[in-house]
Amino acid sequence: MEIVNVKINNIPLKVEKGTKILEAAKKINIDIPHLCYHPDQSIKAHCRICTVEVVGSRRLLAACSTEVWEGMEIHTDTKLVRDTQVGILELILATHEQNCLTCSRNQNCDLQKLCSRFNVLNSNLPDVTEHLPIHDTNPSIIRDPAKCVKCGRCVKACKEIQGISALTYAGRSDKFAITTAYNKPMEETDCILCGQCSVVCPTGAIVEKDDTQKVLDVLQNPKKHVIVQVAPSVRVALGDAFGLPKGTIVTGQMVTALKMLGFDRVFDTNFGADLTIMEEGTELLSRIKNNGTLPMITSCSSGWVNYMEKNYGDYLEHLSSTKSPQQIFGAVSKTYYPEQSGIDVNDIVTVSIMPCTAKKFEAARPEHGRNGHQDVDIVLTTRELTKLIKYVGLNFESLPEGQFDSPLGSGTGAAVIFGNTGGVMEAALRTVYEKYTGKELNSVEFQEVRGLEGIREAIIDLGNTKIKVAIAHTIASAKVIMETIKAGTCDYTFIEIMACPGGCIGGGGQPIKTTTDVKQLRMDALYDIDKKNPLRKSHENPDIIRIYKDFLGEPLSEKSHTLLHTEYHKVKKSHDFSYLKTE
Amino acid sequence: MSLSLIKSYVLTKEMATKIDLVLAAHEHDGSQLVGILLDIQELIPNHYIPEEIAYYLAEKLDVKITNIYDCITFYSSLATTPRAKYPIQICNSIVCKVNQNDTIFTTLKEILGIDLNEVTYDGRFTLESVACFGACDMAPAVRINGKVYGYLTSRAKIENLLSELI
């Protein structure tokens, strides 16, 4: 690659041709301020706060988009540059809802960081904030347009990662805004509530619905027996907010923190995941044997299910009827658990900690409840758990390691890798292979389904037959596969689809600074936990064996069907033009 | 009045057929969206794009509804809310201003009994203040459904113009 010599603030530097000024500066630890720039997205260059002086240019140039040239001399710290940066910040602040003290992103906000960096004091600009109404009509995501700095990261995330474009730019001049089509509530648009927008938002303009107070209320109610289940992806991301290196495994501290918060029992969603594999694996084998609908597609990703119901409502029979681990756990927590523990189900509150915003929507679905209560009562994202831990003032890094409780606290290595794209597929194959062939696997690791490419394929040799499987993550990739199913050209037997990039470890409820390299670290951590677990196949989990023996009978039994399986519903389009086709 | 008009718009088969012809004329090419929207707006009596039609286009052209909404709200010549049979676009830029375009504004407001962006009771006229449309040599000017009327320097000339528009 061609090397180019440049100078930044008189410091000489060699970089590859094509490097942008912003990236070049990073190499020598110069942090040029930016708002619209995000390393995992295409460059927008419209916040203009990264503009710097370049010798020979009569105007300032945007560092995020301008490529270095041989001999370029850049100055990032002149009076002109600093005046411009402060000027732009003042312009943004003049139209920004400033209720930082009560804002969800207080102390975790890029705008706050820039203001404190640039010592923005009194501005002569009048307050022109438009106090627009807050959009708060779905269980998962809240939009507060008055806090939008119009960086466009959410628009790009929804367009480039998901290919959904539920959010868009609209209007011109001071009417320029980021909104949905016709300002409809997000849940009434193509939005699937995946939360990818909330992960990239620099301010509090798009946030997850905060249910922490609900949890605190219920924890402080002596009559309630509050149990919590935690998803695998949380234990490799929670440490981010407490200064630990990204991808650190904090399972033990996390369990202790939850106990200290006051949860009566701390259980593991992995238990639900192992059950999911039992049911889904049996379901797949049944479809293969009995000419059922194939390909069968996983259904644990709530954002993905939302997408199917909204866009491929005529193909819902392809979805596995098995519930997601969150909901399987929820159902078990309100039937099996009260039976086992003797606790009245009306006193049980099931909370789940998820890396996901769509799971809040999933838990509230009417079909996921019985006898007047939901199977999962409250869902918190990883970000909300972080807040709770700070709320009670725990010193997370120095907590001792705790253990999950019984009987819903055990999970195999197969369960923990659910958090990775390819993890559900691998977990399922470990059980499906052994159930189908009756033989033990030589190696439980299916390397061919791992990785970060959008769509991956593998051919699995089951002895007397081979099946073709696929794994996709992000809705953009999922759509490619669905179109082949629609066209009748799909030759896969089993498909795992995750709505979020990287799988749940990159979920919409994960810590804000989640970028692609961070996701890789989390994926490695989950595979590491799997490796170190003596039990790596769902069907070998003794607690799973016991629940079938004592309670469910066998996979796909009538009881299993009632509790652990579900139905999906085609979502009616907001505008249906089929009446025009009738003669 | 306008709100109920928006909510009750139903796409008839007749209108859908007309729209399909426009789409065919543009080769069903989503990148010709701007031209398509302009042509469709001309099919609607009140010269706007109903939300219903925007969704119809999204389906027919396989273009995201958000892109269509963005275009309609971005471009001044496209409207999301009903205008009138004759939207009277009065130039508000400096050349017409220094040529006493306030005569046009005050006269029309008075004769028609409406303010800017309001519609007369019979849906015939609305008044819009628009940016320069290149008729500076005929200032002060208005534009109605693509036709320019210049040299409107007196009440008589304005009344004369209105009488042509039935």
Added chain:
Amino acid sequence: MSKTVSFITKNFGKYDVSSIGSYMECGGFDALKKAITLSGEEIADIVAAAKIKGRGGAGYDMGRKLAQAKSVIAEKKVVICNADEGEPCTFKDRTLLENDPFNLIESMIITGYTVDAEDGYIYLREEYCHLRPLLLNAIRQAKTYGFLGTNILGKGFNFEIHLYSGAGAYVCGEGTALIESIEGKAGRPRMKPPFIKQCGLYNRPTCVNNVESLSLLSHILLDDNKEYQTYGMGDSIGTKLISVAGNVRNPGVFEIPFGTTVREIVYDLAGGIDEDRPIRLLQFGGASGKIASSKILDTPYTYEDLKRSGVTVGSGAILVIDDRTSLIEFLQSTQEFFSHESCGQCTPCREGNRHIKLFLQKLADGTHTEKDITSMKKIAKLMAMSSLCGLGETAQSALVSAMNQFEDVFHVKSSEVQG
């Protein structure tokens, strides 16, 4: 005594604008027939020798632009005619389209040939939609006569022209915004780099030119006697279409040789001021142009002399305002325009225009403070320095030049409250 000339306007009124036959009878398509005997580089050299600066306002050397476009090695290059003339007080392209549409078509084909493009696009502002039938007819007839399509004039050169419409957005006169609009999106300018000469319409190498720039091309190619070079003064060779309007008796488009004085333009060509009133100010180049007092009347209209006097040629517009309109009223009208036309995506332009509009209202009400004036200067500089595109960069040109030329208007009266 006529101070106008007829070089680019020589066909005006000479043929039936709906008939290609009529156009060909007065020499139409002779330029194209000559062009195909030359190489693209040769054509670019001829244009460079005439020192033609882009007539849209940016003033980039056209010969150099054509040479650069030619040198890009790629398939499926594109040439675009920017007919989105939206600068207030600018209507010269309109007259070219009305009076010599075939010339534009011919010139576009020549441009396509010069740079090896296969497709030409005309982006016509919606406000000129009444000219669509004229242009569509010209395109259709050119195709019938074999000047468009495949193997044009047997030279193995293919070229098609597509007519696209704007929809009421001045910002779409900016090259990348225009391209976004043709691609079926809102016309918000793209960042640069990448530059459109490499990556433009549908990511293809694209060459954008103004109507007047393109229209000159045919005439220059047939100008064996170099008549064009006989006009002008200094480095400003040739002629320019100017559009004069405002408080003049005889507003219109005039083709003048560079070097004509502003006084001759205003008083001889445009008939002087209504009621012989005194001039308040002149604005050169449209709403994004700088202003001058009547002191500029004896300045020759050339790139260099105007620049020395603190203004620019820009689009060729000359706005003359008499004393009935105050400077503040003028500035507010200009600001209203930019506040309406800013695309809104970049912070400096969106927010800067918003605040300057508010400050100008304070000025109009007489409630402004010294701090307000300082803020306005700061914002104007910030916009000029860091906006994403030329609209934001030049939106406050009039204000800044007004603050320099008419300082006293901005003083805070001592009897008012100090900031």
